[in-house]
Amino acid sequence: MIGTQLIDDYARNISDEKQQSVISGSAAGTNKRYQVLHKDYPDPDAIRKLAASIKDHTLHHLGDYLAKAEQALVSRGVNVHFASTDEDARQTILSILQGHGVTQLTKSKSMAAEEIHLNPFLIENGVECLESDLGEFIIQLDGDEPSHIVKPIIHKNRREIARTFQREGIAADYNDDPETITRRARVYLREKYMQAQAGITGANFVCADTGRLALITNEGNSRFGMAPVGVHIALVGIEKIIPQEKDLAVFLNLLGRSATGQQLTVYTEFINGPKSANQPDGPEHMHVVFMDNGRTDVLASNCKEILRCIRCGACQNVCPVYRQASGHAYRSTYGGPVGAVLSPILFGSRFPELADLPKASSLCGACNEVCPVDIPIPDLLLRLRDKAHRAHIHSPAAIPMSPFAVLATSPSLWRTAMTMSKAMNHLPIQVAPIKPLQDWLGQRTLPDSHGGDFRKWMKNHKPTHKP
């Protein structure tokens, strides 16, 4: 099928301003990450290979480790719940909140909660639910969606944010100085923290041996959101388990560096129970909701390696397609290379609709090269392209590849085509009425074909000296 891909259309239609924000934001992340990793470690590759093998081991024994984590948490007074689907997770959280009489809460950034669209659901059900990460707070005010795992408002600039604050009454006047924007959010949000009765978080890791959840923020919003409240609810994907606390050292060192070029994220909190008896601040009740929502389908697929992902966003920063198109072009919670693999299988019922995403890649391999858990993303993209092909789901490709496949598998046809290609130099292809060809040529100048010249040279070439 010839035509443009949806992601191409998206990239073409986004404003220059937004595209520029995404390009500069993602490039900055990549450069810093390289510098920090190579300054600190002689062989960072060995660490990510180790991280991959720890994750693979955990996933292959997930039932055992999940049961172990559950047991450890229960023994420390934590209420553990399980949710098979997004709807189960939303209802479970709502009923916990109702059980504690919660009407107001703050929520720190959680991709799992984004995935199940928790905020609008809770608000519809009468619970005031406010995002506390600065970027997510702005997203919520705008009714927008995050477009990057780590930098949710990578697509926005300071002028847009200042206008939002003025419009929503966060500030009385327009001021686009980033420091002023941050101070205004500080004043507004801390009042909300103090009024709230509960805090909702995700978890970056869960240690099976002690049940400890590791929760990571730079702003300190999850710490602040939970200090004045009585109830903590953590929504956790079942793939977040790691075998032992000692493995945290491997993952924490990789996560901060890969996400933001920091050795460690500023606030790294470890929680496996309600607050200590002698501590005045903090939740008396802790709930952990372990969510499947398609993860066991991913585990059963031939792309299970994507469950190693620790949500650092490095693959997004480095991807040439992501940089041009932005995260929203991927049409699901997870954008960029990780999303192109994860979304079509995690949201399995949407596979036909999302089957074009694995094609939105040049397979350049940069995503695998930067991945802190060595996920072979290009291989997984190919497996998903194959899956779509077998299911007869044909999304448009920018350039049809089947004629190339015929030529490339027959040496004699290839030779003939090479010789014939010189004829192209004399054909007016720039005016041929084929739309995709015109689109392609619109931004490129095709060099003259020299088909067959190299073969001819090679055949007549005499080596000048013996090796």
Added chain:
Amino acid sequence: MRDAIFAKIESANAALKTKAAYPDYDMSLVHSLPKLEGSDLWEIFSRNFKYVNGKTMTSVGELVDFLKETKQLHGYCDPALYDAIGSQLAGAGLTVETEYHRDRYDDYQFGITRATGAIAESGTVIIDDDRTSSRLAALSPWVHVAVLDRSEVHRTIPDAIAAFGDSSNIIWCTGPSKTADVEGILIEGVHGPGEQIALLL
């Protein structure tokens, strides 16, 4: 629902021909040697804490000067630290409360609380629920002072993990609260402290 999830995990993994073994690895692989240069743990910690925009101090006098200079004149001090620190601040003209009142969360310009330890390798202070007097007093004031004992500095991140103990809540603070959400520009003091000070007692 629990059983259904476990059954799906079992059936997904039953198809595996081989299961990956837990890798045998040496923790030194994740030690950052350039960060660990030096022999004195407090010195290594100080260098790395400064790198993440924290400040280290070794006397109460130094703290008094800093608070006066930056006009942070009213704050909270853990009652257990009042004799050693709070009283000296009060003597120098600052006002010090030993109880944190939530309804006046914006009144406290500084908060002095007990740190349970520190990590030299990363420039991190550790606060543990069991031993610190108030989570909020370390969060809402602009200046947080974490009081440390020299013997409590761990050399590496794995060492600090091995020393977790039994507390249900431990937090590592590696510098002031910060964000780069707006155009990638670094701003400190987002929700929590804009100044993170480690005071050696």
